[in-house]
Amino acid sequence: MDQKIFINKAEASGIIALDLLDYKPTTEIVELDIKDHLFMGMIVKEKEFKESLAAVDFSVYNEKAVGIICSTDAIIPPWALMMLMEKLSPYAVYVDLNSAETILLDLWKRRLMYADLKCYKNQKVVVRAKADHDPALYLVAAGLLKPLVKTLMYGEIGLPKVIFKS
Template identity: 85%
Template sequence: MNQEIFINKAKASGIIALDLLDYKPCTEIVELDIKDHLFMGMIVKEKEFKESIASVDFSVYNEKAVGIICSTDAIIPPWAYMLLMEKLSPYAVYVDLNSAKAVLLDLWKRRLTYADLKHFKDQKVVVRANADHDSSLYLLAAWLLKPIVKSLMYGEIGLPKVIFKK
């Protein structure tokens, strides 16, 4: 009986993968549109704005990340954002003056920045390719990994694109 031995060259290469999806935040991210609290949807009138904000049940933002936006071309005074933060702070885990997409990216970058990457030290590392990821995540990954890894690659373990080798 002839037994052929198959060697998994990808596994034998010693390359380990960093998947950026592992660092994607799982916190729900929602947007709060200030437009809904403006007089005629366009003007901040202090009394009306405060009354409108007071009528909101901010507990719906409990354990969520909130991106504050204004979908109209209105000039919003800074105190209005401060008032919203005062109302959101007991509930939201994160608040920013940005879209939900931008908040997700910011939180994702924070998780990656503060991740414990020491198990990649002196390793051959490939950052897995995903066309749906923002390019700035790859930029940050390269920044964080370059000082600690033996070699950095992009793509998949079986066919990586070499970025650098020490």
């Protein structure tokens, strides 16, 4: 009887997958609404602002990334942000004047930019497609991989879209 040997063509192709999810930050990201420290939720009054900050236990932000937002149309002077940073700096690992979603993307791109991608040198690489990933991540990945790889692709190993071949 004939024995049929099945060959996994995807495996035999020599394509290596890069999954952007591997570079997603694990740091917890929280938002701090500065509105909660404003007089009537709208006005920065120095004395009241300082008293409000003094009443906060900033240790709750320990080892977290903090996005400072203002959910009202208040004008926040730079010195108020500096005071807030002074309180957060002993605890938070990252602070920015942005939403949690924007901070996640910034940290994710940063992790990707500082990743050791030497293992992809002269390889055929496919960046795995995920609909829920921000397109900016693919832009960063392409920029980092192009000087290294022999072939850059998008999608899945079995059916990639060729982006670049050297």
